Amino acid sequence: xxxxxxxxxxxxxxxxxxxxxxxxxxxxxxxxxxxxxxxxxxxxxxxxxxxxxxxxxxxxxxxxxxxxxxxxxxxxxxxxxxxxxxxxxxxxxxxxxxxxxxxxxxxxxxxxxxxxxxxxxxxxxxxxxxxxxxxxxxxxxxxxxxxxxx
Amino acid sequence: xxxxxxxxxxxxxxxxxxxxxxxxxxxxxxxxxxxxxxxxxxxxxxxxxxxxxxxxxxxxxxxxxxxxxxxxxxxxxxxxxxxxxxxxxxxxxxxxxxxxxxxxxxxxxxxxxxxxxxxxxxxxxxxxxxxxxxxxxxxxxxxxxxxxxxxxxxxxxxxxxxxxxxxxxxxxxxxxxxxxxxxxxxxxxxxxxxxxxxxxxxxxxxxxxxxxxxxxxxxxxxxxxxxxxxxxxxxxxxxxxxxxxxxxxxxxxxxxxxxxxxxxxxxxxxxxxxxxxxxxxxxxxxxxxxxxxxxxxxxxxxxxxxxxxxxxxxxxxxxxxxxxxxxxxxxxxxxxxxxxxxxxxxxxxxxxxxxxxxxxxxxxxxxxxxxxxxxxxxxxxxxxxxxxxxxxxxxxxxxxxxxxxxxxxxxxxxxxxxxxxxxxxxxxxxxxxxxxxxxxxxxxxxxxxxxxxxxxxxxxxxxxxxxxxxxxxxxxxxxxxxxxxxxxxxxxxxxxxx
Numbered sequence: 001x002x003x004x005x006x007x008x009x010x011x012x013x014x015x016x017x018x019x020x021x022x023x024x025x026x027x028x029x030x031x032x033x034x035x036x037x038x039x040x041x042x043x044x045x046x047x048x049x050x051x052x053x054x055x056x057x058x059x060x061x062x063x064x065x066x067x068x069x070x071x072x073x074x075x076x077x078x079x080x081x082x083x084x085x086x087x088x089x090x091x092x093x094x095x096x097x098x099x100x101x102x103x104x105x106x107x108x109x110x111x112x113x114x115x116x117x118x119x120x121x122x123x124x125x126x127x128x129x130x131x132x133x134x135x136x137x138x139x140x141x142x143x144x145x146x147x148x149x150x
Numbered sequence: 151x152x153x154x155x156x157x158x159x160x161x162x163x164x165x166x167x168x169x170x171x172x173x174x175x176x177x178x179x180x181x182x183x184x185x186x187x188x189x190x191x192x193x194x195x196x197x198x199x200x201x202x203x204x205x206x207x208x209x210x211x212x213x214x215x216x217x218x219x220x221x222x223x224x225x226x227x228x229x230x231x232x233x234x235x236x237x238x239x240x241x242x243x244x245x246x247x248x249x250x251x252x253x254x255x256x257x258x259x260x261x262x263x264x265x266x267x268x269x270x271x272x273x274x275x276x277x278x279x280x281x282x283x284x285x286x287x288x289x290x291x292x293x294x295x296x297x298x299x300x301x302x303x304x305x306x307x308x309x310x311x312x313x314x315x316x317x318x319x320x321x322x323x324x325x326x327x328x329x330x331x332x333x334x335x336x337x338x339x340x341x342x343x344x345x346x347x348x349x350x351x352x353x354x355x356x357x358x359x360x361x362x363x364x365x366x367x368x369x370x371x372x373x374x375x376x377x378x379x380x381x382x383x384x385x386x387x388x389x390x391x392x393x394x395x396x397x398x399x400x401x402x403x404x405x406x407x408x409x410x411x412x413x414x415x416x417x418x419x420x421x422x423x424x425x426x427x428x429x430x431x432x433x434x435x436x437x438x439x440x441x442x443x444x445x446x447x448x449x450x451x452x453x454x455x456x457x458x459x460x461x462x463x464x465x466x467x468x469x470x471x472x473x474x475x476x477x478x479x480x481x482x483x484x485x486x487x488x489x490x491x492x493x494x495x496x497x498x499x500x501x502x503x504x505x506x507x508x509x510x511x512x513x514x515x516x517x518x519x520x521x522x523x524x525x526x527x528x529x530x531x532x533x534x535x536x537x538x539x540x541x542x543x544x545x546x547x548x549x550x551x552x553x554x555x556x557x558x559x560x561x562x563x564x565x566x567x568x569x570x571x572x573x574x575x576x577x578x579x580x581x582x583x584x585x586x587x588x589x590x591x592x593x594x595x596x597x598x599x600x601x602x603x604x605x606x607x608x609x610x611x612x613x614x615x616x617x618x619x620x621x622x623x624x625x626x627x628x629x630x631x632x633x634x635x636x637x638x639x640x641x642x643x644x645x646x647x648x
Contacts, residue, residue, distance in 0.1 A: 010315075017321050024328055024343075031340050037609030041335035041342055044597045048328045055321035061456040062315070072578050075374035079574060082370055082546070083567035089550045090560030102547060109546040113373055113539045124540055128547050140204050142555050 007034045010063025017056030024049030081112035096136065097147040102129050155281055163208060164514055173511050176216020177518045184224020185530045186541055189421040191221030195481050196360035197545060200552030207489040208504050210509040214482050215465075219512075222421075222461055223267065223519050226454055227530055230259045233427030239421035239457045242429045246449030247440060258391035259450050260527060262341050262399050264520050266455035270407040271516035274462025277411050278469070279509050282498065285291050286470040289495035294602040295613050299623035301596050304473040306627045307416070309585040311423065312633045322576070323585035329354050330593020337601065349561040356484040356590055358562050361549045362569020363576070364477075365582045369542045370574045389524060395447050402432050402452035410459025415467065416475070421460045428456035462512060469505060470495055473592070480591040487591075 026048055034040025085108035092101035106125045110116060136142045163169065183194040198217055202210035222239075229240040230247035243263070250259040292300070301437050309319040332343045333353030344350040391399070406428040413424035432452045433442050465482075467473045472493035474480040483493050491497060491504070498505045523530070553562050576583055607613035615621045 009579055010318075010463065013318060013581065016575070017325075020325065020328070020584070026344060031335075031342055032338075035609060036604050036611060039601045039604060041340040043340050044600065045328060045331045046341060048324050048331070052321060052324050052328065055317055055324065058317050059315070059321065062317070070578055071216060071580075072371070073374045074574065074578060075370065077369045078373040079571065082366060082373075083570055085546060086366075086550055086563050086567040086570075090563035094560055102551075105546060105550060106543045110539070110543045113542065115539055121543075124543060128544055132547055132551060134590070136551055136555070138554075141200070142551075 007069045008063050009068045010059050010066065012070070014056045014058070014063055017052050017059060019056075021049045021051070021053030021056055024052065028066075031084025075112070075114075078112040081108055085109040086111070095146065095148065098133070098144040099129060099146045102132060153279060156283075156502075156506050157510065160279075160508075160510035163503045163507030164212070164510035167210055169212050169507065169511065170514070172204060172205065172213040173216045173515050174518060176218075177215040177220040177515050178522065180217035180220020180222075181224040181227075181519070181523060181530070182533065184221035185227050185533050186224075186536060189541070189545065190368070191218065191225055192360075192481075193365035193545070194221045195478055196357065196364045197549045197552065199357045199360065199481060199485060200556045202485055203488055203556060207491055207501070207509045208488070210484070210485060210489055211504060211508050212515075214485055214510060216515045216518075218461065218478060218482070219458075219515050219519060219589065221269070223264070223523060224456065224530070226263050226267075226457070227260060227523075227527075228534065230263065230450070231256055231531065232534055236478070237423045239460075241422075242425045242453040243450055243457075245429070246444075246446050249443065249445035250447065253445050255445065256354055257389035257527075258395050258447065261389055261391050261524060262395060262447055262451050263454040263521075264302075264524055266399065266403040266406065266451045267458035268516050268520045269403055269456040270410055270457075270459035271462055272513060273407050274411055274414070274459045275484040275509055275513045275516075277463055278512075279506075282416075282466060282470050282505070282509075285466065285497045286495035289471050290499075292495075292619070293617070294606065295617050296623070297626070298596065298599040298603055299614055299620040300471065301473060301592050301622045302601070303627045303630075304467065304471075304475065305585070305588055305592060305596075307630055308588050309349070310630060312582040312584050314580055314582055316634055318580070319582050319585045322581050322583065323589040325591020326586035326591075327593040327596065329359065329586070329590045333595070334600060336594070344413040347561065349557075349559055353594070354565065354590070355553075355556065355562060356481070356587070357556065358553055358565045359590055360477075360481055360484075360587060361568050362566040363552055363573035363586065364544065365545060365549050366566060366570030367573025367577055367583075369545060370570065371577055372538060372542070389527065391447075395625035398447050399451035402448040403455045404429070405431060405435075405561055406452035406455030406457075407459045411463045413456075414460030414463030414475075421457050421476070424456040425453035425461035428452040457515075465508075467514075468493070469497060469508075471594070472497075472607055474588060477587040480587045484591050 028042045028045040028049060031042030032040030033042040033046060085105045088108055089101045089105040092104055103125060106128055107121065110121045110124070133146065137144065157321040163648050179198065180194060183189055184191055195214065195217055202213050205213065207583055225240045226243050228234045230251050233244050233248040247259045250256060292410060305323050309323045310316050312319045334341050340353055408427050409431065410424040413427070429449060432448045433439055436442060436448065464475050464479050467475055468479045468483055472483065475481045475568060486493050491501060549566065550563050553566055554560065556562060603613055604611065614624055
């Protein structure tokens with residue numbers, strides 16, 4: 001009997017839990033476990049890691065028996081570009097300022113969609129930046145420089 | 151008499167210019183975003199959450215509560231007008247609400263939903279005011295063992311009532327608890343799971359996780375969906391329900407309110423179950439059940455009232471016990487902790503202005519919703535037509551500024567990216583992120599109470615079953631697990647959750 005692992009939903013779900021559980025137990029070795037009377041910082045995470053590991057095994061067995069497949073779709077474009085836009089925002093806001101950071105964020109994020117029309121995205125970028133400045137810098141009074149050096 | 155004084159006090163807190171203004175902003179903003187297609191209440195609250203950290207605690211809570219009702223109301227508007235439920239609890243409203251809209255009766259459906267919600271909200275507010283203090287008083291007697299067992303009960307109940315596999319949602323709860331461990335240990339100062347990042351010493355912010363797992367992963371998921379759904383907005387011609395509509399709705403509104411209040415107050419159950427059981431009840435009681443699914447107004451009035459009563463009463467365990475029953479409540483509880491308030495029964499005694507002010511704001515907020523939203527329905531209908539490709543960049547902007555502004559750390563923004571990727575992975579593997587959120591918020595308190603209990607008992611774990619109340623909670627937890635694991639029940643559960 002050949003078991004199809006590719007796209008087996010609960011196999012991967014179980015594997016993920018097993019890895020996280022084992023990882024937590026492994027890392028928690030560095031923290032004192034202690035006794036029940038005087039629990040160390042390692043007690044709670046170790047126990048949780050163990051439980052997660054056990055749940056992982058159960059889920060994996062369920063997956064192997066049912067063979068249910070992963071159903072949803074995943075846009076590779078979105079899963080790369082959206083986190084990337086956040087990273088750019090984080091880098092730029094500290095080094096270059098609020099406006100460049102937002103510009104990068106909006107342009108890269110908008111590109112994650114399926115229909116990217118520059119004629120639509122540029123006015124949107126301008127609008128969102130103006131609204132953000134009005135709300136956050138003038139309204140709430142967040143102390144960020146719009147563009148560093150100005 | 152005391153209740154009366156407390157309520158007067160609450161309204162005096164509420165009727166300050168800034169609190170009224172924030173309640174208004176919250177309700178309006180919540181509805182606005184709740185109406186926008188593809189953004190449910192949970193991502194809405196997650197996204198706006200960091201903004202509340204810049205105002206005083208009472209105001210923050212009033213703002214959040216306003217967003218909460220507004221978003222829920224916006225969700226029912228989209229269910230009725232375009233058949234798009236913003237959240238699971240308004241799925242039921244879609245059934246008859248959209249049918250009414252197709253028959254040109256969108257106006258009455260929306261009006262009845264608003265009136266029913268307002269009535270249920272008013273009753274819910276009174277229930278919190280009446281039952282909150284005695285419950286908190288009882289909870290004041292709780293020691294660490296009772297608290298530990300109660301939290302366990304709350305977490306497990308919430309986890310098993312989530313759609314999908316029970317083992318997987320329990321696993322998410324444990325994962326949430328594990329994320330809660332990150333940071334410096336309270337007792338010893340040992341930095342756990344920090345990987346040498348000083349930014350993690352205070353733990354993983356729950357707002358960061360919420361935005362990543364709910365808002366960002368939802369955007370990724372929406373953009374991954376290959377079908378471009380053309381939204382067909384039905385026309386709203388006349389708004390006012392007929393006398394006949396009103397007469398048909400009164401009993402369902404009353405029944406829905408009672409059901410909703412009951413389910414809302416139980417930790418873990420909440421809105422979806424409330425609105426669903428109200429619908430089933432109306433269906434059973436109807437003289438002519440065949441009208442259901444064809445635009446029966448009872449099918450809108452009952453569930454919408456139940457939904458709102460439940461969302462109102464969900465504040466009871468959150469405020470009096472410090473135990474949130476849903477992900478939204480977990481976010482509100484987390485917002486309290488960020489404000490430096492330890493959630494639990496002491497809130498009512500130490501922060502009476504917060505508790506009673508919030509209760510007054512609930513009522514005012516519900517009133518604002520009715521007064522504002524019905525006339526503004528034309529604007530909401532226009533908003534429904536805004537294409538998603540213009541919306542999601544805006545969500546990204548507000549989320550990232552909000553998160554960055556919390557600690558002025560770029561690291562937090564990077565964490566959102568990581569949790570977004572985790573969130574979409576969980577979605578694909580069909581894990582519910584809700585128990586994760588609850589676990590994250592309750593994790594530190596759970597560990598603290600566990601340690602303290604065992605310290606008191608000299609390391610004897612039987613302390614959890616020798617204290618009568620604690621034993622009751624543990625037995626309750628065990629019963630729920632056993633019942634839910636029974637094949638017959640779990641089949642029934644899967645059917646309901648569908």
